[in-house]
Amino acid sequence: MTKLADHLAECIRLDGPMPISRFMAMALGHPRWGYYISRDPFGRAGDFITAPEISQMFGELIGLWCAERWQALGAPNPFVLAELGPGRGTLMADALRAGAALPSFGQAAQVHLVETSPVLRAAQKTALGDRPIYWHDHIADLPPGPAITIANEFFDALPIRQFQRGADGWHERMVGCEDGRLCLLLDPAVTPTSPLAAAIERASNGAIVEVSSARTDVMRALAQNLVSHGGAALIVDYGHGESAAGDTLQAMQAHKFVDILAAPGTADLTAHVDFQALGEAAHQAGARTFGPVTQTAFLNQLGIATRAGSLQQNATPAQAEAVRAALHRLTDRDQMGQLFKVMAVTTAGSDRPPGFAEA
Numbered sequence: 326m327t328k329l330a331d332h333l334a335e336c337i338r339l340d341g342p343m344p345i346s347r348f349m350a351m352a353l354g355h356p357r358w359g360y361y362i363s364r365d366p367f368g369r370a371g372d373f374i375t376a377p378e379i380s381q382m383f384g385e386l387i388g389l390w391c392a393e394r395w396q397a398l399g400a401p402n403p404f405v406l407a408e409l410g411p412g413r414g415t416l417m418a419d420a421l422r423a424g425a426a427l428p429s430f431g432q433a434a435q436v437h438l439v440e441t442s443p444v445l446r447a448a449q450k451t452a453l454g455d456r457p458i459y460w461h462d463h464i465a466d467l468p469p470g471p472a473i474t475i476a477n478e479f480f481d482a483l484p485i486r487q488f489q490r491g492a493d494g495w496h497e498r499m500v501g502c503e504d505g506r507l508c509l510l511l512d513p514a515v516t517p518t519s520p521l522a523a524a525i526e527r528a529s530n531g532a533i534v535e536v537s538s539a540r541t542d543v544m545r546a547l548a549q550n551l552v553s554h555g556g557a558a559l560i561v562d563y564g565h566g567e568s569a570a571g572d573t574l575q576a577m578q579a580h581k582f583v584d585i586l587a588a589p590g591t592a593d594l595t596a597h598v599d600f601q602a603l604g605e606a607a608h609q610a611g612a613r614t615f616g617p618v619t620q621t622a623f624l625n626q627l628g629i630a631t632r633a634g635s636l637q638q639n640a641t642p643a644q645a646e647a648v649r650a651a652l653h654r655l656t657d658r659d660q661m662g663q664l665f666k667v668m669a670v671t672t673a674g675s676d677r678p679p680g681f682a683e684a
């Protein structure tokens with residue numbers, strides 16, 4: 326048992342079983358033993374690797390996307406360039422470097438990072454050098470104003486609740502404790518169906534559905550600012566375009582899937598993103614969405630093959646092979662290309678952003 330598992334078991338002994346959302350929030354963000362609070366989990370020696378850590382091409386293309394959207398907004402100066410969950414700061418560093426192709430973009434950008442991990446805030450400071458950076462714990466703390474916001478693998482880390490259909494209705498899946506070990510069980514009380522999307526009401530007996538007010542709250546806040554002050558957002562994550570039943574909660578340690586309850590606080594814990602639910606939250610706030618499209622389609626339309634070619638031109642054979650392997654990893658359908666989706670959020674009257682051309 327980890328220290329956090331002991332603490333969770335004590336909480337459950339005192340208060341009874343807890344929703345998965347509380348378990349997930351504590352496993353990732355407990356101020357002392359939370360996964361993200363105490364470590365840098367990226368890379369070969371860590372637990373997982375993300376697209377910007379695979380290749381500079383990812384952040385560079387997103388930087389050019391941001392610069393194009395900034396021009397489409399009428400080049401506001403200053404404007405907020407925000408990133409939610411920026412990890413090591415690699416994506417933002419690559420994006421700013423590529424965006425400097427338009428010098429006034431870099432000068433107008435005020436960089437705001439929404440990040441709860443002190444360890445990763447330190448890494449972001451190192452990655453971004455002398456530039457002034459503003460950190461925030463919550464999206465609600467971002468200053469109002471025109472904003473371009475990016476989020477890669479952020480929403481998957483926000484807590485979800487799970488419900489399972491029984492003969493008598495929906496029951497919430499809870500984390501309990503039996504014989505000193507954490508376990509999953511069903512709340513005997515029937516849940517009112519209101520938190521569940523209409524599309525999954527038809528789910529069969531035994532089906533599990535996931536909902537996340539943490540995610541839709543973030544999306545609503547993002548969309549409200551954008552509708553009031555202008556802006557655009559780009560969301561990249563693994564997930565599905567339409568709400569569907571399924572248990573997608575997963576834990577990862579040292580690049581392998583592990584039991585979600587086995588070692589809370591020492592394994593990454595995520596669930597697939599329901600882009601339909603995110604889109605609906607954005608629409609309710611009056612924003613428009615494009616996509617989701619697959620990461621393959623998005624990066625191909627933005628010209629990743631051309632960028633790979635130019636990097637390879639001045640490369641050693643080993644470097645050229647690394648660029649080829651990164652391109653494959655980011656865009657191949659069997660790698661990140663199909664599972665990862667990209668959605669843009671814009672104001673109602675916005676034109677179609679790059680990367681979202683109709684098929």
Ligand SMILES: C[S@@+](CC[C@H](N)C(=O)[O-])C[C@H]1O[C@@H](n2cnc3c(N)ncnc32)[C@H](O)[C@@H]1O
Pocket residue numbers: 353354361375376377378409410411412413416439440441442445462476477478479482483
């Ligand atoms: C999977 S990492 C993605 C990092 C980065 N975007 C990348 O692509 O490499 C998730 C990031 O979100 C941050 N994070 C997780 N939960 C958060 C929360 N509730 N509020 C703010 N940041 C959070 C983590 O500390 C980390 O920086």
